[in-house]
Amino acid sequence: MHWKSHQCRLLLNHLGFLLGFAVLIGGPNVAIASIHDYSKGVFAPRSNSFFFHGGSEGLYASEATNSSDRHSFIRFESVTFKRTKESAALHHDMQQKTGLVEAIIVEIQDRDKIGGAYFNSDRICCTRELHEQKSCKVGEVIIRPRSDNSEWPKRIQTFFDGTNEETSMVTQTVYINYTGMYYLYFMFCDPQLDGMTISGRTVWRNPQGYLPGKMAPLMTFFGLMSLAYLLLGLFWFLQFVRFWKDILQLHYYITAVIALCMCEMAFWYFEYANFNSTGARPIGITLWAVTFTAVKKTVSRLLLLVVSMGYGVVRPTLGGISSKVSILGVVYFFASEALELVEHLGNINDFSGKMRLFLVLPVAVLDATFIVWIFSSLSRTLEKLQVRKSMAKLELYRKFTNSLAISVLISVAWIGYELYFNATDPLSELWQRAWIIPAFWNVLSYALLGVICLLWSPSRNPTRYAYSEETGDDFDEEGVSLTATGDMVSKLERKDRKTADHVFGLGPDEEDKLA
Numbered sequence: 001m002h003w004k005s006h007q008c009r010l011l012l013n014h015l016g017f018l019l020g021f022a023v024l025i026g027g028p029n030v031a032i033a034s035i036h037d038y039s040k041g042v043f044a045p046r047s048n049s050f051f052f053h054g055g056s057e058g059l060y061a062s063e064a065t066n067s068s069d070r071h072s073f074i075r076f077e078s079v080t081f082k083r084t085k086e087s088a089a090l091h092h093d094m095q096q097k098t099g100l101v102e103a104i105i106v107e108i109q110d111r112d113k114i115g116g117a118y119f120n121s122d123r124i125c126c127t128r129e130l131h132e133q134k135s136c137k138v139g140e141v142i143i144r145p146r147s148d149n150s151e152w153p154k155r156i157q158t159f160f161d162g163t164n165e166e167t168s169m170v171t172q173t174v175y176i177n178y179t180g181m182y183y184l185y186f187m188f189c190d191p192q193l194d195g196m197t198i199s200g201r202t203v204w205r206n207p208q209g210y211l212p213g214k215m216a217p218l219m220t221f222f223g224l225m226s227l228a229y230l231l232l233g234l235f236w237f238l239q240f241v242r243f244w245k246d247i248l249q250l251h252y253y254i255t256a257v258i259a260l261c262m263c264e265m266a267f268w269y270f271e272y273a274n275f276n277s278t279g280a281r282p283i284g285i286t287l288w289a290v291t292f293t294a295v296k297k298t299v300s301r302l303l304l305l306v307v308s309m310g311y312g313v314v315r316p317t318l319g320g321i322s323s324k325v326s327i328l329g330v331v332y333f334f335a336s337e338a339l340e341l342v343e344h345l346g347n348i349n350d351f352s353g354k355m356r357l358f359l360v361l362p363v364a365v366l367d368a369t370f371i372v373w374i375f376s377s378l379s380r381t382l383e384k385l386q387v388r389k390s391m392a393k394l395e396l397y398r399k400f401t402n403s404l405a406i407s408v409l410i411s412v413a414w415i416g417y418e419l420y421f422n423a424t425d426p427l428s429e430l431w432q433r434a435w436i437i438p439a440f441w442n443v444l445s446y447a448l449l450g451v452i453c454l455l456w457s458p459s460r461n462p463t464r465y466a467y468s469e470e471t472g473d474d475f476d477e478e479g480v481s482l483t484a485t486g487d488m489v490s491k492l493e494r495k496d497r498k499t500a501d502h503v504f505g506l507g508p509d510e511e512d513k514l515a
Contacts (some may be wrong), residue, residue, distance in 0.1 A: 058213025079200035125189035209276035
């Protein structure tokens with residue numbers, strides 16, 4: 001019995017790591033701004049060109065309507081280029097077109113039309129040799145037009161004049177008539193412009209609003225999830241009111257988790273709706289949504305932990321370990337809150353390297369701690385219930401364990417799908433399906449909460465599952481035994497096990513030694 005329990009516990013601990021980084025963490029609600037701001041962006045060399053990535057988003061084709069609100073577009077606003085003084089000094093005041101910068105918009109399926117690949121050349125900019133052999137202009141990016149639309153990939157040229165150090169793009173809008181993943185690059189071929197910077201912004205819009213194509217379905221999803229949690233909350237509230245005289249303390253914690261989930265989904269829906277209408281993230285709503293997400297994650301993990309420990313079923317309180325549980329919860333909340341704030345309100349370009357590791361690693365370690373504790377406690381609870389032959393409670397926890405096991409299997413399979421999806425789609429060609437990944441984790445979390453609500457639903461006979469002093473439901477956890485009153489019995493009373501009503505303070509092996 002002991003060996004099998006130990007093996008089961010080890011297996012659950014290993015599976016727990018997978019579940020910790022999958023089921024309980026869930027996918028982050030990573031957002032990409034529809035308004036791309038450039039502040040002294042630097043161009044990077046590539047082949048014989050210099051480029052600056054101006055953004056990439058999934059865009060749907062403009063709808064067939066005369067309304068401008070139904071058009072999908074990329075708009076250039078106040079885009080300014082500034083070259084170095086040394087570069088400007090190489091020219092004269094009366095000269096025109098003393099430097100060329102090109103804005104290139106390309107749909108991902110047309111990426112092979114940029115550069116000299118179809119010339120069997122690795123050059124991006126046209127050289128004199130290629131100009132003499134092929135139809136391209138020296139100093140420009142090589143672009144092979146589409147057969148069905150000669151204007152795409154889109155090229156927009158901006159020139160410097162004389163010795164001016166700055167030049168600006170004409171404010172203009174490029175309408176999108178084909179659904180796809182679009183990339184914007186600012187490029188130049190003249191080495192004399194090395195050191196040039198870019199400032200300004202571009203605005204990207206879909207027919208239904210400013211939400212990027214990857215995120216657009218999530219607004220509807222969060223609206224549906226809000227309704228789903230509302231229905232779950234209504235079911236729970238009716239059961240709560242119906243059997244209010246038989247409510248257990250654990251039921252209040254489940255109620256709190258349902259309420260937090262409802263608020264979280266509602267805040268994310270309103271955040272996405274506001275983002276969709278304005279093109280910018282509403283900091284106030286986003287801050288509330290992020291905070292509710294961090295609180296919900298923390299409370300959900302604590303709920304799984306105390307349920308796995310048998311709280312309210314085989315033990316009346318957490319006793320001496322309640323402080324450890326509280327400390328773990330507080331630390332996890334602050335770590336999760338910091339990570340969520342940077343992901344949703346920070347500069348996504350700066351969220352990399354050491355900064356990302358500094359924020360992600362603590363959350364990952366704390367999640368692993370939660371999972372190991374949850375599964376080791378669950379294994380111990382099952383073992384104790386089996387020894388005491390508490391069949392009703394044992395059946396309850398078996399169903400709970402089976403639900404977690406199924407969640408683990410589904411999570412592992414989904415993680416494999418995510419890895420395959422990301423490995424086979426590095427350029428986001430399947431962007432229309434990307435929203436399913438974060439949505440899946442929210443659905444799985446909802447399913448787990450629904451299982452807990454069904455198993456621990458208020459009923460006319462709560463004592464069947466609740467802790468009962470008469471049944472001798474004493475429970476050992478890390479060397480501490482608790483009773484409904486929390487009192488300790490003296491060592492002399494422990495020696496006479498036949499006359500004592502309950503045994504406290506020692507595990508079974510230590511009791512045998514004293515006896």
